[in-house]
Amino acid sequence: MGSLIxxxxxxxxxxxxxxxxxxxxxxxxxxxxxxxxxxxxxxxAFSLYAVAYDTNAARRVMRVDPHTMIGTGLLVAIASxxxxxxxxxxxxxxxxxxxxxxxxxxxYLGTPLVFDIGVYLVVxxxxxxxxxxxxxxxx
Amino acid sequence: xxxxxxxxxGGLYATGLYxxxxxxxxxxxxxxxxxxxxxxxxxxTAGGLTRARPPLIPEGANVPPAPFADPLPQxxxxxxxxxxxxxxxxxxxxxxRAYGTVGTDDLDEMKATDT
Amino acid sequence: xxxxxxxxxxxxxxxxxxxxxFWRRRSVQRWMGMAGTSGLLAASVWxxxxxxxxxxxxxxVGNWSAPFGITFVxxxxxxIMVVLTGLMGLAVAVYSLGSVDRRRESFGYYPLLQILLxxxxxxxxxxxxxxxxxxxxxxxxxxxxxxxxxxERGQLEGxxxxxxxxxxxxxxxxxxxxxxxxxxxTLNMADLAIKLRxxxxxxxxxxxxxxxxxxxxxxxxxxxxxxxxxxxYHTPPFAVSAIFAGLLTKVGVxxxxxxxxxxxxxxxxxxxxxxxxIAGLTMITGVLGAVAQNEFRRVLSFQVISSVxxxxxxxxxxxxxxxxxxxxxMLQDIVVKTNLFLVSxxxxxxxxxxxxxxxGGLYATYPAxxxxxxxxxxxxAGIPPLxxxxxxxxxxxxxxxxxxxxxxxxxxxxxxxxxxSMTKIWNEAFWKPQPPESLPAATQTAMRAAAVSKRKGLGxxxxxIAILAALTVCISLAAGPVFALATVAAEQLLDPxxxxxxxxxxxxx
Numbered sequence: 001m002g003s004l005i006x007x008x009x010x011x012x013x014x015x016x017x018x019x020x021x022x023x024x025x026x027x028x029x030x031x032x033x034x035x036x037x038x039x040x041x042x043x044x045a046f047s048l049y050a051v052a053y054d055t056n057a058a059r060r061v062m063r064v065d066p067h068t069m070i071g072t073g074l075l076v077a078i079a080s081x082x083x084x085x086x087x088x089x090x091x092x093x094x095x096x097x098x099x100x101x102x103x104x105x106x107x108y109l110g111t112p113l114v115f116d117i118g119v120y121l122v123v124x125x126x127x128x129x130x131x132x133x134x135x136x137x138x139x
Numbered sequence: 140x141x142x143x144x145x146x147x148x149g150g151l152y153a154t155g156l157y158x159x160x161x162x163x164x165x166x167x168x169x170x171x172x173x174x175x176x177x178x179x180x181x182x183x184t185a186g187g188l189t190r191a192r193p194p195l196i197p198e199g200a201n202v203p204p205a206p207f208a209d210p211l212p213q214x215x216x217x218x219x220x221x222x223x224x225x226x227x228x229x230x231x232x233x234x235x236r237a238y239g240t241v242g243t244d245d246l247d248e249m250k251a252t253d254t
Numbered sequence: 255x256x257x258x259x260x261x262x263x264x265x266x267x268x269x270x271x272x273x274x275x276f277w278r279r280r281s282v283q284r285w286m287g288m289a290g291t292s293g294l295l296a297a298s299v300w301x302x303x304x305x306x307x308x309x310x311x312x313x314x315v316g317n318w319s320a321p322f323g324i325t326f327v328x329x330x331x332x333x334i335m336v337v338l339t340g341l342m343g344l345a346v347a348v349y350s351l352g353s354v355d356r357r358r359e360s361f362g363y364y365p366l367l368q369i370l371l372x373x374x375x376x377x378x379x380x381x382x383x384x385x386x387x388x389x390x391x392x393x394x395x396x397x398x399x400x401x402x403x404x405x406e407r408g409q410l411e412g413x414x415x416x417x418x419x420x421x422x423x424x425x426x427x428x429x430x431x432x433x434x435x436x437x438x439x440t441l442n443m444a445d446l447a448i449k450l451r452x453x454x455x456x457x458x459x460x461x462x463x464x465x466x467x468x469x470x471x472x473x474x475x476x477x478x479x480x481x482x483x484x485x486x487y488h489t490p491p492f493a494v495s496a497i498f499a500g501l502l503t504k505v506g507v508x509x510x511x512x513x514x515x516x517x518x519x520x521x522x523x524x525x526x527x528x529x530x531x532i533a534g535l536t537m538i539t540g541v542l543g544a545v546a547q548n549e550f551r552r553v554l555s556f557q558v559i560s561s562v563x564x565x566x567x568x569x570x571x572x573x574x575x576x577x578x579x580x581x582x583x584m585l586q587d588i589v590v591k592t593n594l595f596l597v598s599x600x601x602x603x604x605x606x607x608x609x610x611x612x613x614g615g616l617y618a619t620y621p622a623x624x625x626x627x628x629x630x631x632x633x634x635a636g637i638p639p640l641x642x643x644x645x646x647x648x649x650x651x652x653x654x655x656x657x658x659x660x661x662x663x664x665x666x667x668x669x670x671x672x673x674x675s676m677t678k679i680w681n682e683a684f685w686k687p688q689p690p691e692s693l694p695a696a697t698q699t700a701m702r703a704a705a706v707s708k709r710k711g712l713g714x715x716x717x718x719i720a721i722l723a724a725l726t727v728c729i730s731l732a733a734g735p736v737f738a739l740a741t742v743a744a745e746q747l748l749d750p751x752x753x754x755x756x757x758x759x760x761x762x763x
């Protein structure tokens with residue numbers, strides 16, 4: 001706590017790590033990566049911030065309570081799976097669609113990505129909940 | 140390779156169980172972690188070892204060429220690792236709290252619930 | 255119909271998710287708990303109706319066909335269990351409103367209860383062994399937290415024992431699953447049922463069967479593996495121990511019945527004889543523990559173990575009548591056990607203690623409440639017009655038909671001792687006058703004042719108890735039709751062809 005080098009580095013590293021976590025999340029669509037590892041990397045970013053400053057500061061930067069994040073993530077994941085129920089297929093059947101964006105080309109998207117976003121939020125929330133509660137218990 | 144892994148798994152089980160039978164709750168947690176590693180390696184070995192044959196489908200084919208590593212045991216292990224990560228995180232918090240409340244890490248002292 | 259199979263999992267999960275979003279709003283969480291369990295009950299009854307009318311239902315999650323994807327299957331047995339899960343969930347959710355303290359509520363008691371119910375339903379409905387492992391872990395993690403929530407000394411010590419032994423059994427489960435995959439190359443239960451019957455090295459299959467017997471035996475709390483149960487069940491809040499006692503060991507028994515009817519029937523002479531011995535020893539040790547204890551919930555905890563012996567006995571005898579007896583026993587025992595633990599909570603609140611020696615006078619002050627205790631207690635002991643009697647009757651008849659006189663003798667003796675332990679509770683807590691000398695006068699007046707204030711929220715505690723007692727009476731009155739239902743469930747269990755066909759039908763869809 002209070003190390004100038006660490007706190008400065010943390011400020012620069014955090015956006016980088018968060019960007020990288022989103023990159024991992026999107027990359028998981030077709031290649032190694034995905035919501036789980038992306039969520040862990042994002043959790044690292046906030047944990048680093050919590051180590052450099054303190055957990056209250058990290059909670060402020062996050063703006064959202066970890067519990068709310070877990071709940072939202074679960075709801076997103078459930079919604080992605082339940083979409084196929086509406087289409088009359090078994091739960092969690094992937095729904096795919098192709099979108100054309102001008103100047104960009106075809107974008108092939110499906111519910112697995114939505115599911116991954118849910119996983120990302122849940123993992124981020126759970127990991128931070130663990131880290132925060134262990135860190136706050138000590139002090 | 141099978142023999143080496145079998146010895147490793149056996150060693151992990153033995154150490155894990157030995158640690159669990161110690162009186163300290165910290166060693167209990169270490170023992171549990173070792174046990175779950177042993178079980179994961181066991182799945183890995185029992186699922187069949189195929190070296191250097193990833194289950195990739197070449198261009199133009201529908202199935203990967205014949206001897207390929209079974210990806211399913213690895214998926215099982217991944218799930219089991221995530222679960223044991225969650226459980227161990229909880230167990231760690233639990234023994235920390237228990238240590239704070241009971242004031243000792245000796246399992247023999249924790250007999251308030253037995254008669 | 256496919257929706258129905260996932261609803262018992264989706265409803266608690268969504269409820270828990272919404273409760274987590276409203277983390278700081280306790281009132282929202284309380285209402286969500288009620289709404290979620292009511293929804294679960296409605297969905298489970300719907301599923302049960304569908305299974306009863308149209309036979310075994312199956313769905314493939316993610317539309318991946320059967321041996322590769324995860325299958326959810328509901329035969330009559332699992333449908334009955336899911337309905338009871340919904341019922342007990344609702345009863346305990348109502349009971350929690352008046353009994354769980356504010357601190358536990360703000361640490362997520364209601365979402366955890368939902369996750370626990372989800373795990374239980376998932377374990378009942380899955381048709382895949384590895385998926386069963388995952389549901390067990392879901393159930394265990396939420397039960398660990400529910401057990402330790404509150405952080406009292408007894409709770410933490412009980413939780414350590416509970417966690418250690420259950421994790422040990424999970425490690426064995428995982429190893430057994432891995433070895434089974436190595437042997438058969440599949441983990442889908444219907445597919446395994448076909449492949450295991452064709453395996454030539456029956457010795458290996460029996461070894462695996464023993465590993466599953468140990469792991470599910472720990473969860474079900476059978477004879478040499480039950481020590482975690484009496485060490486932990488009397489420590490958490492009463493609502494929590496009620497749902498644990500009602501459902502968790504039954505999931506273990508369910509898993510035992512499932513794998514030992516569907517998968518491991520290669521060497522019945524060996525495996526099921528062993529199970530029979532275990533069943534007898536479980537009954538005896540359980541009931542002896544119950545007779546020896548002097549605290550309300552400890553007596554009941556040992557009774558949980560003793561009842562597990564009866565359920566496993568039906569599996570061990572392995573005849574249609576015996577299995578029907580097991581199913582019927584489970585069905586009525588879930589109601590009875592949950593109810594008895596809920597009663598013990600009210601008794602604790604009225605007397606200010608759970609030690610039987612210090613309790614007393616409940617019959618004089620609350621005769622109607624005493625009746626509510628008597629219904630489940632006498633049913634547990636197997637007194638004739640009540641449901642427990644019919645369950646034991648079926649098991650005893652099956653034992654006589656199979657000429658296993660030893661187990662019949664044990665079962666009858668254990669029933670007598672069960673009656674003895676229930677009479678002890680009746681004598682101590684209800685019949686004898688409240689011991690005045692046991693407490694200093696100042697505490698007594700304080701307690702009396704507290705008792706008046708405590709009587710306020712008593713309604714939410716009594717209503718679920720009364721409903722469960724009424725349910726026990728209903729099961730007793732309608733014993734014929736309910737037993738017919740259990741017989742159909744048992745026939746489905748003994749004829750795996752229907753189960754396999756349902757799952758394979760899902761493959762072609």
